[in-house]
Amino acid sequence: MPGLEAFGDRKFPAADLLLSSEGRGWQGVGLQVRSHPACDIPAPIPDEMEITLAIAGSASGRVERCAGGSFQKTAARSGTLWFCPIGVTEDSIRITEHLPEVLHIFLAKSQFESLSELSSRSLTPASVAYLADVNDELVRQICLRIYREAQEESSGGKLLVECLTQSLVAHLITSYSSDGPRLDLDHGSGHGKLDDVRLTRVLEYIQANIDQDISLSKLSDVACLSKHHFARAFREATGTPPYRFISERRLDQALDLLKRSDLPLATIAHVCRFSSQATFSRAFRRHVGVAPGEFRHRARI
Structure with missing residues (x-):
């Protein structure tokens, strides 16, 4: 389609x-x-x-x-x-x-x-x-x-x-x-804070599904909040927006896989939800300072 x-x-x-x-x-x-x-x-x-x-x-x-x-x-x-x-x-x-x-x-x-x-x-x-x-x-x-x-x-x-x-x-x-003039997004169903119980539930879901596509809709459902309020509530609770939190967890996963596995770089890119090995390599270099292959080589010396 x-x-x-x-x-x-x-x-x-x-x-x-x-x-x-x-x-x-x-x-x-x-x-x-x-x-x-x-x-x-x-x-x-x-x-x-x-x-x-x-x-x-x-x-x-x-x-x-x-x-x-x-x-x-x-x-x-x-x-x-x-x-x-x-x-x-x-x-x-x-x-x-x-x-x-x-x-x-x-x-x-x-x-x-x-x-x-x-x-x-x-x-x-x-x-x-x-x-x-x-x-x-x-x-x-x-x-x-x-x-x-x-x-x-x-x-x-x-x-x-x-x-x-x-x-x-x-x-x-x-x-x-x-x-627009009658639209009020700060009141209504699903508005609230992300308390410890719901935050734990969201973090556990992210950890269990870090190698899957994670949508805002699914995270807000897990938190029992509306999509509009979830991102703000998550940032207030963790100090980090959800996309950055997930990106950092996936980078941690990539680092671990490069150190401990012999998986091809293309496979690691897919596991970390990049559309290609090339985009993964560029993002990895931006964050770590070296290419994934070079990082793997250094980690095993």
Whole structure:
């Protein structure tokens, strides 16, 4: 089944693909980075929300687009943000000059449905505003952090992206949607602290499943908290966000396997939930300072 990235393939046939989250196993979110030539872009009706951020834009180039009678003519400088909600039919999109590096984040409808369950009322993804040149540093920084994870995969990256996406969707609804003013995520079912009993249960689950994919949904279920509140409660209880805690445990596991086993590096990468040996080796070198093979050699001298 094609992922969310497939929409970008249909929408931007003339743009070179520089980076993609395809194959990373991210849930409910996709990422592409493209180099866009000056051109007119076909405008299919999106099944997911698209956030676009110019990483490297143009000093004089513009993006001109129109939907529902709203015409937008935006300078495509580095850092410029655009929103295109689910179901919006764009009549035209035109890029006037080459844009060297543009980030596209695709958010699935299921992300908004999950927020609807938490708020106990229906939230409409299409109610998010169709906007250009959005001045929102929070959205920009969340997108850039997801971008960095796509560039340099970490063993806890899928959980990190899940947490970031959840925060991003909640912010979009509260700040840019007609559903937003009544949305209260700090009250309601599942709110609470992670007491010692529940924290122990979560830590035991992580330890028992460290070589499996661990989702925010599953951790919040084990803790009997909502997804929205779990990450904050875990950080308050441990001083560490869940993705970093899991990443550190997996690094410890990798160190132990390199010291005590003859497993191939590709197998260790898989056990530690990396998408490839290459991404594992880069992440290991960042954290330890040497490549996994060299670490194994030194540990056995």
